[in-house]
Amino acid sequence: MSQAVVELSAKDLTPEGGVFCPNPKAQMQLWNTHPRVYLDVGHTGEAKCPYCGTVYQLKDPSFKAAH
Numbered sequence: 001m002s003q004a005v006v007e008l009s010a011k012d013l014t015p016e017g018g019v020f021c022p023n024p025k026a027q028m029q030l031w032n033t034h035p036r037v038y039l040d041v042g043h044t045g046e047a048k049c050p051y052c053g054t055v056y057q058l059k060d061p062s063f064k065a066a067h
Contacts, residue, residue, distance in 0.1 A: 004052075004053075004054045006054060007059045008041060008057065010060065014038075016042070019039050019047070020039070021034075021039055021054055023056070026054050028052070034049075034052055041058060045057060
């Protein structure tokens with residue numbers, strides 16, 4: 001599994017405070033993709049994809065989702 005880390009800003013998140021993987025910022029090859037999965041990053045500041053192991057984390061950990 002990949003241990004890639006993708007840093008996100010608040011503008012990269014969905015209105016709910018999450019992100020989808022695979023994500024263009026993760027720079028995955030087409031052959032290496034997996035089913036699209038939603039990851040809640042806004043509440044904890046970090047989430048790990050259960051398929052590929054990519055870690056998504058907020059650049060500004062003080063950001064918290066309003067929901």
